[in-house]
Amino acid sequence: MALDEKFAELKSRVQPGDREVLPTVIEVIGDKWCLFVLILLAKKPRRFTELVEVVPDISRRMMTVTLRKLERDGLVERIAHSDNPPRIEYTVTKLGLTVNKPLAAVFEWALDHRDEVLSNRDRYDSASGK
Numbered sequence: 001m002a003l004d005e006k007f008a009e010l011k012s013r014v015q016p017g018d019r020e021v022l023p024t025v026i027e028v029i030g031d032k033w034c035l036f037v038l039i040l041l042a043k044k045p046r047r048f049t050e051l052v053e054v055v056p057d058i059s060r061r062m063m064t065v066t067l068r069k070l071e072r073d074g075l076v077e078r079i080a081h082s083d084n085p086p087r088i089e090y091t092v093t094k095l096g097l098t099v100n101k102p103l104a105a106v107f108e109w110a111l112d113h114r115d116e117v118l119s120n121r122d123r124y125d126s127a128s129g130k
């Protein structure tokens with residue numbers, strides 16, 4: 001299916017109110033922290049501290065905000081184990097797993113085009129005196 005046809009088909013599915021709602025749903029996929037967390041949790045459940053250690057440059061506060069956002073949207077589930085001491089794990093939900101394909105495509109695009117993007121940034125910054 002050609003890209004124009006795909007967008008036409010998608011446009012036909014838009015319902016009243018989607019103009020306000022869709023950007024907030026799409027935001028999850030576009031958020032860099034959500035991207036990393038969903039990819040990691042798709043592999044295996046993880047504890048909060050493990051996620052903070054593995055996700056590059058994320059603060060504990062931002063990890064908390066990210067996990068709450070993903071939990072609110074039903075993409076991640078917080079599981080409290082009754083061990084002694086208590087243990088909390090985060091896991092991706094069935095709905096969260098459906099995001100894997102688009103996330104993988106975004107990640108692949110970033111890998112395929114990172115050199116071009118970095119080169120363009122350097123060129124732009126040099127031209128603008130940054």
